[in-house]
Amino acid sequence: MIYLELFCTFFMIGAFTFGGGYAMLPMIQSEVAARWGDKISEQAIVDFVAVSESTPGPFAVNMATYVGTEMGGLFGAFCSTMGVVLPSFIIILIVAKCYEKFRDSSVVKGCMTGLKPAVVGMIAGAVLNVAMTVFFPAGLSLGVLSGAAFYVSLGLFAVMLVLALKKVHPIVIVCLSALAGIIAGYLGIWS
């Protein structure tokens, strides 16, 4: 049953996303590849990260709604979004009642000293996956080094990274790289 699977998967993801937003990217990548890899490609996920960056709202809700829609239409989107929201909803309701105890708990603090760096390491892994789909879209091989696409992607990435570090707004970066992609496409770079 796809609806139950969507709900449970995103409930797990919601319950394990510490530090917000991108922390769920590694989980989305691995869960989607393992469960629905035949329908949603790794490239589709990267494309959708771009859509999430350029639309309002929390990253987690955007991703959940997208995967839910692709797999199970409107009700699928409802199930996955409910799933990703519910864990934090329940936990915050509990914490709101006994905030002081929670804040001063040495167990919570101890767990966080382990979780924060773990999330950074995992996001690094997720970024590596994205880098593979950008630079080696047809799988890892040295063949791409002889085509122009690899170098154009690399150049585009470098320029956008400089812009991102200069705090240019993500939407501007998405639009600029879309424009560059279209120009490169009509010059025959991507084929």
Place this chain on the structure above:
Amino acid sequence: MKFRELWKVFITFFKIGAFTFGGGYAMIPLIQKETVETHHWISDEDILEIVAIAESTPGPIAINAATFVGYRTCGVWGSVCATLGVVLPSFILIYAISFVLRQFQSLKAVRYAFYGIRAGVLALLCKALWNMFKKNPKNWVSYIIMAGAFLLTAILDVSVFPVLIGCAVFGLITAKYMARRTQA
């Protein structure tokens, strides 16, 4: 009376969900403006509290904040309205967009655009990663956990969930050990 208050909570968080791009901490200034300055539901100190809680509980920061503020203003129903409000804009928008995307994916220009966009997204992700790395404590425990989590999930393909649990336990043990050593 109570119903009107709930409606206000819903509309306020609907606005917050509809107008913050990028999610996460990008939402905090607008939440502060709407809930502290405009509606006086909570104080500036509560905002700091919310950020601290959001950092140490799972889930998207926007959901955490909405649930917390909603609870403070109108109890459990307040948190239901606030959370629904903050989720609904992106839910509707993304549902619509995923149809539009499917329609336009066959267009050459759109496919070309996404080749470029993927490189741009990679840049955005690298920047986000760098920011998170800078915020982390700079000590050997945190570097070891970082490297370990990266190796296990990215290279050895271990599932994310057990690695997170393992890292939490490891952090807990080292924190207790450090505390005991500084006491002694």
